[in-house]
Amino acid sequence: MTTEIDLFRSYIARKGLRNTPEREEIIREIFSSGDHFDVDELYLRLRSRGKRVSKASIYRNIPLIMDCSLIREAWHEDGHMHYEPVYGQRHHCHLRCINCGKVVEFYDEKLKTIEEHLSEKYDFSILDHRLEVFGYCSNCQRNESKEKPPSP
């Protein structure tokens, strides 16, 4: 976590911006768990630790934290964006259960190959990708029929 904060500090300095306690708390909170999060959740987590950082500040800082590659957008769901820490983690994608929301992270080397093909074929310089795979987890496969509206 020290590394993430240092990275952010140097990014802030490089951009001629200012370091603030709020900014440090946000980074600290994100990397204290290292898990996916959304703005509301992050706000409540900070709050529950007695750190009063406004949502406006979180919203204003997220673009900066993305810009220095410490987090990135993971997926959009339930009307809002979900983010994930990215620094120090192997790049990965998500396998998600469309019934219970369970998330499995995975990585597949073949994605690199796909990127290379695309780069050649369409003359793109490729920076990133995001793969989401959807299905029913083992639990929900059994209960699947219950959750679906009846087809009359």
Next chain:
Amino acid sequence: MTTEIDLFRSYIARKGLRNTPEREEIIREIFSSGDHFDVDELYLRLRSRGKRVSKASIYRNIPLIMDCSLIREAWHEDGHMHYEPVYGQRHHCHLRCINCGKVVEFYDEKLKTIEEHLSEKYDFSILDHRLEVFGYCSNCQRNESKEKPPSP
């Protein structure tokens, strides 16, 4: 396009719902171009053809049209969802230029293999996936530096 409308009609009938002129116009408009769209754009396209369908009706019908697999969510950008027609099209993913927004559709067989691996390894029954790849298209590679804010 006849096929899409028939599919939708039979879906509506099967669900015990009602067919309406508005519903037919929406389907017709979506498949008249077969391209990506968002709600506002679809609304304006209908309007410019003299078809007055309210946005509320579009929003209310999109879940139905997704449910019968005629369209699906493509990506979330600029604060709103983008959809794409799916019926009659080979499943595909998107390569997008992060500078100019250019979209290239592609398909790679390796994604099927990835799905199979995931299915075995994590015991998921997999229904779908969405892969977005980001980079600079050939044009924007040259002009990349211009578009970025200066780093002081």
Next chain:
DNA sequence: TTTACTGCAAAAGGTTTGCATGGGT
């Protein structure tokens, strides 16, 4: 005749922004 569907306008929920205050550098 029944009741689902539509349009309108209001509401809801996430995100952005204007403004005055406070705090890094």
Next chain:
DNA sequence: ACCCATGCAAACCTTTTGCAGTAAA
């Protein structure tokens, strides 16, 4: 001292919803 960052509240935008009227079946 300068001016960027914060908190608050209002504004903004997309999407959802309540309601009364309309029209499929």
